[in-house]
Amino acid sequence: MDVEANQAKQITNDNSNDCAKVNSNSTIDDSIPHSSLSVDTALPFPLMSPRIIELCKDLFRKWAKLDDSCFSVETVSGGITNLLLKVSVKEESGDNVAVTVRLYGPNTEYVIDRERELQAIKYLSAAGFGAKLLGVFGNGMVQSFINARTLTPLDMRKPKLAAEIANQLRRFHQVEIPGPKEPQLWVDMFKFFEKACALRFEDPDKQRIYETISFKEVHEEATQLKELTELFSASVVFAHNDLLSGNLMLNDEQDKLYIIDFEYGSYNYRGYDIGNHFNEYAGYECDYSLYQKKILRIFTLRQIHSG
Template identity: 75%
Template sequence: MGVVEIWDAMEVAEEARENGTSDIPSSSLTVDIKLPLPQMKPKIIGLCKDIFKNWSHLDDSCFSVETVSGGITNLLLKVSVREDNGHEVSLTVRLYGPNTEYVIDRKRELQAIGYLSAAGFGARLLGVFGNGMVQSFINARTLSPSDMRKPKLAAEIARQLCKFHQVQIPGSQEPQLWNDIFKFLEQASVLNFDDSEKQKKYDTISFEKVKNAVVELKDLTDLLNAPVVFAHNDLLSGNLMHNEDEEKLYFIDFEYGSYSYRGYDIGNHFNEYAGFDCDYSLYPDKDAQYLFFRHYLQPEKPQEVSEEALVALYVETNSYMLASHLYWALWALIQAKMSPIDFDYLGYFFLRYNEYKRRKEACFSLAQTYLARSGSG
């Protein structure tokens, strides 16, 4: 283990104390996310025994470990344990991807997760360790991008998001969106790649133009006075789970969560309709958006939402949708340099940035017309 990893592991327990989760068991152990599952399994078992002392005497054969999902920032494992009484207990171990601290504030995540869990969102936090956390296992299937477009599920996501946005997280409620984007911009604009082809592609980026785009969009959205809420900020299909039998929807993975603008969280979610193939022709049309807005604004009486409220949220969402493209474009550049995961992050930058440029004129025109009519511009 490197010096930085040792230092991070030592800080786990201290962070838990600072964030009011001191009753959560912690371990200084780390597990290398790059290990193949057969080599990782004994380390995961050792970790579970270290965190949960009542399992320390169990034979390793009482544990089974399987991969649930491997995203581009995390690895999710299901651990099943056969206890002395014959009962089987399942939990989830989440390993953070290497270098994700460049784009994710783990202290912020750890603070929020306890409050969100208490409000009924996500899995319960059961333990923390050097490079990850242990949570309760959710018995549900992960949604696909096409699921999110189904009217019944879209309405339920909207209702749940309304409740999510009402959760109060202690501390500063200053929106972090533009702070994060400017931080990403600063980091992304000074990269150097060992791969000459990557460097050649990177050198075609005009960061002056990107910065101007960020400033121009911030100035426009500031005029909308969008409500500030604690936002999920990464509500893609992989972070939505559904139990059909119980008809229960779960939001998971709050690592990008922060106080932000209501319209950003919704616009970012709508961008994820494009799915893993990034087919932005699947972005929801006005009717689909209005269905979502009705169930978000008045979950109990969706048909009573006024046209004025629908128009306002439509403008807000489709303005901040552009910010989502800029955020993830800059995020991708940092990942292109820092992440060991085999993914074309550099290509993803151009995909998101080009979609921003394609949609910009229509979205700016929509917002400027609305502001002129409402006397806010």
């Protein structure tokens, strides 16, 4: 068992008797601690840090009586939708442990199904993916800390890493998550389309640009794509749907790759997950010259044909 997994096991075991119970239909195990506390993501870091410490004490019994000086809070790079924080704790035993606190971004509940995410974490974690879920609170979750660095778009182009990402994604696609198995691509696309049609901007320049969009044409193209897709027997799997560099981590010393953050995960076309990943090669600046057909061939062979 690696260090991160052992720390996560110790933290959850020490809280097993004090966890808030949830009903039998819950997507979360009864053993996962719950807190009603929330943390305002708009707070400046010096004011947010004490609130994070208070939250950790509320969630984890063994830390409840520790002095605040035993805690260290720092921001972690990689989050786009969420704010990520690393909390390091010096326990009474003298052991040093670390967890990741993930604060949901404002209004993300409109685009992310948090119940679906928590259910996915339960099964994907059991299959060896991502960080272990340690606790849930009003506007976020606490997970085990992964000692690794976030990849960059340039990292993803390296043949060795591309092959490992393909291997991991193939295993990811084999995990069975309970629930409807229809592709969510079209459901989500047309849901966002309806919301986009109803937008209004106070800024007149933005409103003028918005009014140049032909939503009728966009709807027709999306409908045509849906009809074309239905002509193929495309494989439907539980897909990550957001496999950009920020959701891939690498421990350079152990040469170990991690796929993380499953908040956009759903059943979807396998080809969509692969295509979306390669779209992310362009990075945040959308430099599509970074896309490489050679890497796509390596990736596809590993993803589809590996045993």
